[in-house]
Amino acid sequence: MPAQQPAVSVIMPVLNEERHLRDSVRHILGQEYSGEMEVVIALGPSTDRTDEIAAELVRETASGERARVVTVPNPSGRTPAALNAAIKASRHPIVVRVDGHGMLSPNYIATAVRLLEETGAQNVGGIMHAEGENAWEDAVAAAMTSRIGVGNAAFHTGGKAGPADTVYLGVFRREALDLAGGYNEEFIRAQDWELNFRIREAGGLIWFSPELKVQYRPRPSVRALAKQYKDYGRWRHVVARYHSGSINLRYLASPTALCAIAAGVVVGAAVSPWGFVVPAGYLAAITVGSIPAGKGLSLAARAQIPVAMATMHMSWGFGFLTSPRALAAKVIASRRPAVRRDLAGGV
Template structure:
C-alpha cells in the first residue's frame, strides 16, 4: 500500500431521489429529527487522523471509527508522521485490509500540518477529527452529524473522556477531568449542551475550514483552540454536547506528563500573546502559582542566609501550595484505587508546575508570519 498523495479538493454532488411513476405521488419529506435513521440519507464523512508514535492505540482507534453504525459513507485519512515505533507498519496493514483508509505523509510530524494534509486528501464535505489515541464511543458520528444539521454550527464536539489503565494513568485521567487539574473547561469536566469556546477534537463543515485556511501550522499545540477562536471570530458557531464523548488515553509516565504540560503552558502563552483578549484566570493560574512558589522559596533561602526574619516567611508559599494540593487530591480522588489516590497529589503538582514553567520559561516560537497555515 502506497501513501495517497494530497489532491485538489473534489466537490460532492447533491443527489435527490425523485418519484417518477405517474400514478405514485412524491412523498413529503420527513424532518430529520423524527425520521428513523434507516429512512434518511446520511452525508458522507471524512475522518482525519494525524499520528506519531501511536503503536499502542492506533488499531483500537481505527477499529472504533470504521465500526461506527453510521448510515453514510465513511473514509479515514491517516497522516503519518516520522514515528520511531511500529505506527507506520500498523497503519499500512490497516490500509491494506480496508479500502476506506487512505495514507498521506506528514514529514514534520506536527499535528496541524498532518491535519491539513489529511483534509486536503479528503473527499467529503464533513470533516471529523480523531487522534490516534482517541476512541469514539458508539453512535458518535451519527450524533455529531445530526447536531451539525440541527444547530447550523461550523464545529460540534464534546468531552475528552480520559480513561487510564495503570494507577498512574488513572490518577492522570482523574486530574484531566477535574477543575483543579485542567481548570474546568466544559470539554474536560462536562456541562450543558450549547455554544462553547472550544470542544474536544470536533466535526467540522469543510467549507468553513477552507474559508479560514485550516489549522494554523504555527501552533504545534493548542491548534484546536486557536482554530475554534477564529471560527467564532468569523461569526460561526462552535457547539458543545456532553453526548459526544471520545475516550482519551492519558500519558503513562512522569517524563511524558511533564513534557506534555510544559509544552502546553508554552503554547498557551503563545495563544495569549497573539490574542490578548483570551487571557483568563484559568490559563494564568499555573504560571502565577509557579512564580509565587519560586519567589517564596528564593526569599526564604535569602532570609535564612542573610538573617532577615521577614524574608523567611516566603516558605509559606510552597507550604500553602502543598497543603492545597493535598486537600484537593483528597476531595477529587474519591472512588479511585488507593494507589491512584496516593499518586494524585504528585500528578496535580506536576501538571500545575510544568504548565507554569512552560508558560514562564518556555522558548518562544518564531513569528506567526513565518509559519503558513497550508
C-alpha cells in the first residue's frame, strides 16, 4: 500500500438509521487505507436513536489520530441538503459518499482513490450489492440484483468498467463538487444522477467499476419498498423532463406494464375473460424469473421474490405515471448552467 495516500472525507446523510448506522461507520473506520480520514454525518430530524448513536461515535473517535467522526445538522431531513451540509463541513480533497445503511467493502476507499488516479475521472462508483438480514430482505435483495427485477442497470447487476452516466453513491474529487456547486437541493430523489449530469456537462468523466462494492440493506417491509420505488419512478420522470435525452426503454418498462395490467383487468372484468391473460402473463413471468434469482435462499425468501418484484415494478410505474409536471417545472427552473473547466489531473 502506498506510503502517502490522500486524506478523505466520508459524508453520510442520515435519518432514522439506528439499525445500521454504527455498523456502517464501523465499515468506514475499518478501511484498509493509511490516509487521514474524517466521517461527517449530517443528522436529519430522526425519531429513533440515530442522534444518540451518532453522539456515541463522535465521543469514541474524538482522540483518534487517523480517523474521527463529526456531525452537522440537517433540519430539513432531505438527502441533497444533508450532502451539501456535510460537504461544506468536510476538509479533504477526496469526498466519499456513503449512506447510513451502506457497508463499504474493506478496500473500497483505496480502490476508489486508485481508480480516480488511473482514469482521471471526477467521480467513481461501483455496485450496490443488496444483502438482507431476514427472509423478506433476502427476497428484495434477490429482486434488486436480478435483470427481471431492475433491468440492465450496471450498478445493480454488475458489468464492465468504463464511463457511465451515473454511479451508485460515488467517490469524488472535491474540485469537481466545488465547480458543480454541490447537489441541487430541489432533487429530493435522483440527486446523484443530476449532479453527475452536470459534472459530465462540464467536461468531466464519471467512471463505473465492478471493483467497488457497497453492501446495501433493503427496505424492511412491503410498504417501505413500495414508497421507495414510487419515489424512484416519480423522480425518474422529473429527470426525463429535465433532460429529454435521458429516457430509454428500461425506464418505460414498469409504467407500460402497469398500464397493460390495469387495462387487462378492466377488459377481463367488463368485456372478456381473455383480458386477464395480461396480468396472468405478468405474474407467470415474475414467478419464473424469481427461480434463478432465488438460488441458494431459504424457501421463505424464494416465495417472496415475486412479491418484491411486483412491488418494485408497480410502485415505480405508478410513481412515474403520476409525477406532476409542476414538480419538473420547479426543478427545471432551478437548473444551474454548466461551468466548464479543465478537470483533468492526478489525485
